[in-house]
Amino acid sequence: MPAGLLPMASAVQLAVQQHPSITDAVATLAQQTAGVDYAKAGYYPQIRAGMGTGTSNSSSTGGGSLLANISASQMLYDFGKVDSQVGRSQALVRRQQAMVIKQIDVISRSTAEAVLMVHRYQALTDTARTQVDAVDKVLELAELRANAGLSTKADPIQARARAQGARAHLGQMSSELAQWRQKLRTFVGEAGARRVSVLPGLEDDALWMSGTPDFQLLPDVLMVQAERQAAKAQLVSTRASKWPTITLDAAxxxxxxxxxxxxxxxxxxxxxxxxxxxxPLYQGGAADAQINAAAAEEVATRERIETALLQAGDQSRAWKELALGGQARLADVEHRKQSILSVRDLYREQYQLGTRSILDLLNAEQEIHQADSDAQGLMHDLWQYRLEYLAATGRLREFFGLNNKIIQGMELLP
Structure with missing residues (x-):
């Protein structure tokens, strides 16, 4: 990491390695993984040992006794009960893996957004500082002309009022920058105090839209697919519960x-x-009710998969259109800015010759600042749209170089 500079990718990589919500998701994944081992225990013998004491009223027992006992039971065949429970536990593990990926995406997106906003207000603060310098130069020119008797005393007063307004705007931008730096620090710690930079990929007009998005790999879709597998396994388990279980028991x-x-x-x-x-011979209809519930859950998860795919496609297309529109408007704003710069230089010469008022020159400086601010705002909006498009298509991890990395003890595969 360059001294004094925090790139967006470095900020994201730092945030995902230390954010507690990801730690929580990874710990829950370990819990779900242990559930698979618990379900697999049904394949193995169950052995118990103990001691007991008691008395009998039989004259032949001669009173109380102390017994040491041991028993073992091995399931021989259960019509898929244990298999279905293992399958359900494995599906829940896959669901939690998708939850970890989703949480990584959430923290990546939030951190990148904070970096982008810090970068926005860095640029706007620099623009506001440039405006202060420009208006101060106009004020200095107005004071020289007024002292030389070439213009009225009102010119410095008007220029001074604009200079005060420019400084107030600079203070507002600096305050906004400080607030977003504090938000960035919640993700990356003290590194958030550094000056930030965005990824070149956000500035590239082609890189961010390359390839065809695969919505099947989105965390939300993966989660619902895992839920469907869990529902299928639960349906098998409830149906198998109506059939016998055969065991070999020794005592x-x-x-x-x-x-x-x-x-x-x-x-x-x-x-x-x-x-x-x-x-089980009779359970009051409990088994049939469980079967009906599991079947309904399997149908519901199938429809949730289609819903997740539709939402992902809609969001990605919306952000893509916003990005394309912002890219087209950016060229117009840059052209307007160059035109105003030429007008400002002309007005400065005319004011020095006494053929142009101080208000025209001050308004030209204000127009330049407004055009520069509009260009910065539109550029950062464009980057925000591209970032949202990456999030909607599930490519944030690829974009920030998180694939094949160990994130809080979990290897993040593509």
Missing amino acids: GNKALKGVNPNTYERRGMYHSLQINLSV
Whole structure:
């Protein structure tokens, strides 16, 4: 990073590495990933061990006993119950991955917008400072002519009033710049105090619109697609719940004290091995209700995918048209600015010759400042439109060089 300069890409890369909302999303992703392992545990044996004590009224047990017991259960076949739960957990992981990507895009866009606004008010502050210098020169010229008796005392008064107005405008622009610097600092820390620069890509008329956007890779679309996969898995799971589950169960216990109640032997041992089948016979319609709900959710997610694609296409086209319109207007503003500069120089010569009033010269300086401010505002609006287009097409990460980087412990793949 150049000393004293904060490029937009560097600001974005710094912000995504430290913003707490991304940290939160990544931590939630770790939680969802652990849920996959939890679901996969259904494939493996479940082993339990424990101890118990009790008494029996049977005369053969001879009173109380202390038992150590162990049991194991292995699912043999469940008609897809565990498979569907694993699939649902994996879909939720993919959804959270898309959420992390979306949060990275949100912070990238917000940081880039803050950099762009700081850059805007840097330019407007410089323009306001240039206006102050220009009006001061007119004031100096007016005072020289008034002192020499070549013009009235009203000329310096009018010029001084304009100079005060120009300084007030400079103070306003400086205040706006300070406010946006503070907002930028919330993303990048003390680096936000540096002078900023925009990416060359925002100034390039072709780079920002190159290629065909793939809306299928947008985070919102990826999230809804993952939700649909989760809904499908939930539908399979609810349907499978109406079918039996077959397990292999083993159990054993040993009396550490007293008589084993299963064998009626003092300090006796007992064990069993069984294949069990269990199926719910009646649940009051709960299973059917869950199936209907899961089926409706799967249909709803399918429609949400279409909605997300339509919204993405509409937003990208809107920002693209705004950018093209701003680009066309920018040339007209630059032409107007050059014309006013020529008029200002002519008015200065005519004022020195006494054939032009001080108001004409001051108004020309004001027109130059207004044209310069309009050009800066329109240029930054154009850059803002291009930035929004990149966000709407899901290309912010590519544009700011975040792909294939480790973002807070998560590798960001294209």
